[in-house]
Amino acid sequence: MRPPHASAAGVSARLKLMTYLSSKGTRLFAIFQARNLFIPLAVILMTMMIFLAACGGGGTNQPQTGQSRVGGDLSTGLNSDVVTLDPLKSTALVDRQVMLNIYDTLVRVDAQNMIQPDLATSWTQPNAKELDFTLRTDVKFQDGTPFNADAVVFNINRILSTPSSPRYSELSSVQAVTAVDPSHVRFTLKKAFSPLLATLTDRSGMILSPTAVKKLGANLGNAPTGAGSGPFMFSEWVKSDHLTIKRNPHYWQKDAQGTALPYLNSVKYRPMTNESVEFSNLQTGSIQSADTVGATNVATVKSNSNLIYKQVPGLSFYGMMLNTKVAPFNDVNVRRAVAWGINKEEIVSGVLKGLGSVAQGPIPPSSWAYNKDFAPYTYSVAKAKAALSQSGKTSVSFTLSIASGSPALTQQAQFIQSELQPAGITVNIKQEPFATLLSDTSSHNFVAALLGWSGRPDPDGNMYSYFHTGGGNNDMQYSNPQVDKLLEDARSTTDQQKRATDYQQAEQQVMQDVPYVFIYHGIAIQATTNKVKNFTILPTTIMNFSNVYLSQ
Structure with missing residues (x-):
């Protein structure tokens, strides 16, 4: 970020004034010496220079105007590579991180x-x-x-x-x-x-x-050149390496001073599936912002004066999708056994280090529809065994698919594996690239998958597409006419109390059927170097760069 160029006349005037002050400072020094007052000449000159700056002579102490913020290239980490830039097809949060800056x-x-x-x-x-x-x-x-x-x-x-x-x-x-x-x-x-x-x-x-x-046709998802009207335009995408968007010079929005937004020249997204690698890049300045900070690194980022960390309650839920049409999860009793057998408190404290809250359903504590008294499943090996026996089995095994490359996800899967073993439930962990995992779940080619949802401001966004028959994210193939009706009724009224009741009743039925094992609600975090300015943290977790600038 460079300040505005000074004119030649302005520079000449300031040099003359500085020369004048220097001569005055020398005379003052002589007077103080004559009166046996020892005040170094440097102190006198520094004091007079501060006076000069206060009179407008020094640019570094002036607040940055909209125009002086313009420029700079920001690099940011993403916890996986983008999957598609076509909103018609997208289901991944990382896609939204880019798309909401270009569309x-x-x-x-x-x-x-x-x-x-x-x-x-x-x-x-x-x-x-x-x-x-x-x-x-x-x-x-x-x-x-x-x-x-x-x-x-x-x-x-x-x-x-x-x-x-x-x-x-x-x-x-x-x-x-x-x-x-x-x-x-x-x-x-x-x-x-x-x-x-x-x-x-x-x-x-x-x-x-x-x-x-x-x-663009089918290439829209890979290179949406000219497709948006947002602050940034698509530039290039080298898969598994980086995706770059550049400033839209004709963006319609301006700041309070009338300066055209965005300020940044470009934003480069770099996929980093390993949270520790992403954090290391943030510490060294190789990236200036990160979409994820591993739980073990939060204390470090908070104590580093070169970094800025913020967090707010999120709208998300995280847990395990269960394919209700394939064994063993075509039996509701097996699904309930898994829900009883996972120690959510242990995962929140042990893996997340408290950066999240235990989830009892899809509605987060930040929602107006949240029911704080609803807690259908607590950890109990005895109840897990009892539910499993209702299915006529004493033991089952299943494959749990997770995205590869993340130590935190691997640890979470290992906790689940260990917790379910005493109940007679064996978990085989299968790691695959994030894009492959999304493809497998959307085509129902999975048994169980560790996947979350970043959340939406209205409860409908956390429930309808996941738990209504045929919903766009209902990869569990779950169907319950009672849930369908409750979700439809909640959509068709503006009475918020009636909507909250409908969503809570739907949530209760969903948890009886257990197509999804809810483990925790996440938080929205923001981690940057201290050079990143004007960055608003959003509960949606989206990194909106339209107003962001880099300090000198």
Whole structure:
């Protein structure tokens, strides 16, 4: 980051003033000596220089303006390689880390989980089955084509016409979307759909250039050149090494001083599956921010004056997906045995070092729908054995798939393996690349998998796609008509207390059926060098770089 260049006239004036002060300082030194007062000349000159700086002569003490923040290249660690940059297909958090910096959404969520305007400046609801958006008129996509209502219609229809997309169940209550005029679009709903705004803050609300989507075709997920309207543009992706995005010079948003955002010239994402390696790179300055800090490194990062660490309660859940259509988990009693046999408290304290909270279901403590009195499973070998005997077995074994390269994940799997053994349950750990793991789970080619969900501001985002029949993330192949109805009812009312009751009842039924063993709720963390400024931490865990700058 360089300060603005000074003019020749300004430099000349300051040099003359400094010469003048130097001569005055020498005279003062002589006077003090004559009066037997020993004050070093250097102190006198330093005092006068401070006075000079206070009068505006020294640039280093001035606050950085928007313009002086512009420039710099930031490198950040990601806990795995990106899988795809096509929001229609994406299911990984690492994808969102990049996409939410290159694609704008209709609305966005702020640090307080409140919904704010983005591409849509406002919205109204004429009735329970219609939602109208007023759109920005000063936005162009990075390929030069205009953002307008037709672009919104194109992107939403792309989802609604692709039932295989994870996005489809997120918008399944939308009947149609129509362009009223270039700056107004209407969502017509099959029935009232209270989570719609929250849903549109993420991948379902990302608006891409229709021209770029058509031109790129299948290559959209690998190189979305010109597809976004966000602060950064796709530059290059060398898989397993780095992915770079560069400043969008025509981004529509400005800071409070009128300086165009973003400040940074580029952001380079570097995949690092090993938490210790990522932290080591942060310590040495090879990266300036990290998406993950291993639990064993948190105390170190907090004590390092060259680093900044922040954390806030997250929206996430983490645990084990169970394929309910294959043995041994096609038997609910075996699933319950596993739920009783895992010591969640031990994992939170031993593996996470307390950086998380024990989970009893998909709704995190930070949610308005959270039930603090709900605790269906506590660690009990006796109850695990009793549940297993209900299945007619005294022992079972299964393969647990995990993402390779992470010591923390491996340790967690080993804890599970050790904890379940006394109950007669043998766990065989299978490690595979993260992208392969996602592919296997989405195609139901797994028995159990250690995978989490980064969470959403509305409880619908943590439940519908996971536990509704046919939901976009329901890789467990779970189906329960009672749960389906409760989740549908929760979507169709705006009464928050009624919604909370529906979600809590659905959660209770899900935990009786145990398609997923919940272990812990995570936190959102932010770890950077102290040169990274203006970085807002979000409960969604997304690293938004649109306002970030690097100090000198």
